[in-house]
Amino acid sequence: MISEFRLARRVQFHETDAAGLVHFSVFFRYMEEAEHGLWRAAGLSIAPRDARIGFPRVATSFEFLKPLRFEDEFEVTIRITRKSVKSLSYRATIVKDGDVAAHGVLTVACVTKEPGQPLRGTPIPANIADRFSVAPGKDG
Amino acid sequence: MISEFRLARRVQFHETDAAGLVHFSVFFRYMEEAEHGLWRAAGLSIAPRDARIGFPRVATSFEFLKPLRFEDEFEVTIRITRKSVKSLSYRATIVKDGDVAAHGVLTVACVTKEPGQPLRGTPIPANIADRFSVAPGKDG
């Protein structure tokens, strides 16, 4: 079982904006890249080709403490904070040079994907749920 | 004084992902596009060229209720929910075909931008603050 993953990353130019900083929407992409790394570390893909289930995002947030700039190197640490029958929640921390740049939170739900049908919640299959556990510690 | 703005928008192909839905990070861009429309409706630009102040994002969140797909038409309504000396908060609602697709929240702070210096909080200049007011209603 896995509960945490760390991604090392460098800021790319196309991720910056005219303020000279990483655009705030990109932090959500960093968090998701770490989430998918966590799944791969568990031997899984969150979106295999022609999958019948998917994991759309239900809620997410970020708090920004320090900006990131072009070519900055940083780490995203993502931890599972909650695991229920149909959903998973994560907390991510982005650290640059020992300082926390941002904190993020993400909840995803398991849904069935039928052509032409609306997405519908469904239990996370056991072969997926069994690979993940909630990270220890007060904030997951 | 202005407190609310409505943006009509259509989903572009590059905003979708392999799940066939608008990528969740893009909702933050929709909210920001509406924010900048609100500023223009107030006769302002949030980022004039060579400005000495800026408005970085401090915190933001989204709750996703229904997905958006390629070519969907939708509206983003953004309202000012809080105005303090150094920051503004907004709430955005994304509606498609009469249904709420997502709710977002955004707080931005006013900072000074000096070459080579860290960003530092500063009061919102009066010529900007005077144009905006908090929207009426229980949730802004």
Add this chain to the structure above:
Amino acid sequence: MISEFRLARRVQFHETDAAGLVHFSVFFRYMEEAEHGLWRAAGLSIAPRDARIGFPRVATSFEFLKPLRFEDEFEVTIRITRKSVKSLSYRATIVKDGDVAAHGVLTVACVTKEPGQPLRGTPIPANIADRFSVAPGKDG
């Protein structure tokens, strides 16, 4: 039959980069937004949900003459320059304040999309091909 479409657009903040300009990759998105507008003007969607054919991009280029900046208003004019059994070619011109900012070229091919199969070229269906014609003029 339709051969040309004009899209009016404003630069969004998330499209700029730390050089203060629209990132060059975004011009390809502008061209594609105009292409999809051309298809809608012809009464078509280039990517209906659960479609069995698709139109992947085969080749594309851009030449950049003048930069675009945050909140610049511009127009993208796209014209069909070539129509063959299995492909379409377009030429796009981006104009700001009467000056050409960029020229782009795009060729797309019609393919079948079978689950788990590689994309394979196929003739453009008549109900699509019949809606489009090559634009008059020396450069399409």
Add this chain to the structure above:
Amino acid sequence: MISEFRLARRVQFHETDAAGLVHFSVFFRYMEEAEHGLWRAAGLSIAPRDARIGFPRVATSFEFLKPLRFEDEFEVTIRITRKSVKSLSYRATIVKDGDVAAHGVLTVACVTKEPGQPLRGTPIPANIADRFSVAPGKDG
């Protein structure tokens, strides 16, 4: 002197589109990521903070042979194909599982960046130009 750089990369979910493929505009970002890696390998940054010169893109193209999908691993090899007083040209090849997925070309020019002034071509400074050489071989 350096003339070539190889970047190993994995497709991220936010880089895909509703066709299930990497969006074509993203290939230009892959090429640019490799370009900036080439500069770093030469001990340089293409866009240091508060720089007085910059390297805007003048022309670029891509030819797409095979699609990339979520989590595909691939390599971008970028080579300098031309070096003139005021510009550099590159050629990039994207390879997945031994097959060429795409070929790209990029030309960038050196310009001065003065606040409020248009960009103006200028010779590449010697401390930059001296680090780069044209790659051997018939196509650079």
